[in-house]
Each structure stands twice: as C-alpha cells, then as structure tokens.
Amino acid sequence: MKKVGIIRCQQTEDMCPGTADFKVAKAGKLAFETIGPCEIVGFVSCGGCPGKKAVPRAKMMIDRGAEVIAMASCIAKGNPIGYACPHFENMRNAIKKVTKDIELLEWTH
Numbered sequence: 001m002k003k004v005g006i007i008r009c010q011q012t013e014d015m016c017p018g019t020a021d022f023k024v025a026k027a028g029k030l031a032f033e034t035i036g037p038c039e040i041v042g043f044v045s046c047g048g049c050p051g052k053k054a055v056p057r058a059k060m061m062i063d064r065g066a067e068v069i070a071m072a073s074c075i076a077k078g079n080p081i082g083y084a085c086p087h088f089e090n091m092r093n094a095i096k097k098v099t100k101d102i103e104l105l106e107w108t109h
C-alpha cells in the first residue's frame with residue numbers, strides 16, 4: 001500500500017471535511033486507480049492564498065514518508081462548489097519542483 005500526502009484548499013475547509021478523499025484513497029479509486037489503495041500519511045491545506053505554503057508542506061510530507069502527493073479536487077476542480085483555485089497552475093508547478101520523481105496527482109475524485 002502506497003503512502004500518500006494530500007494537499008487541500010484552505011478556503012474549502014469550512015465546507016468540506018475531505019471525506020471523499022479518504023474514501024477514494026483507501027479504496028484505490030478514481031485518481032488513485034493506477035496506484036491502488038493508499039494510506040494517507042498527511043492531510044494538509046495549501047496554507048491560504050496564494051498557496052505558497054503548499055510547497056514546503058509537500059516537501060514535509062515527502063520527508064515523513066509520502067510516496068505520492070495529491071492535490072485534492074477542491075483545488076483544480078473547485079469541489080464542492082465549482083470554484084477552482086485561480087493559483088492552481090502556479091501551485092502545481094512549484095510543488096513539482098520539490099516532488100521531483102514522486103508522483104503528483106492533480107485531483108482526487
């Protein structure tokens with residue numbers, strides 16, 4: 001079972017506890033289908049707009065054993081209210097610099 005660290009939108013914390021992320025990661029479904037069932041070893045927020053804290057937080061989860069980093073669907077897809085993060089591309093590109101060979105999922109469900 002692979003270890004995954006999930007980064008979520010801080011703006012979404014008031015309206016979503018992340019239940020679907022835990023379900024699909026554990027079941028190895030949707031974004032996790034090619035990886036299989038995963039254990040969540042970290043579930044952090046981006047730290048608030050414009051999401052710069054997502055970079056050191058991704059690194060921290062890798063240092064603590066994450067083999068995959070996932071950006072929760074609240075970021076790229078705007079779940080659950082259809083309001084996607086305007087900083088998604090910058091954040092993803094910056095996170096990629098620290099994830100390097102570690103797989104980065106851009107959505108979860």
Ligand code: SF4
Pocket residue numbers: 008009010011012046047048049050051074075084085086087088
């Ligand atoms: S930077 Fe994006 S993901 Fe982070 S709180 Fe702002 S809108 Fe949400």
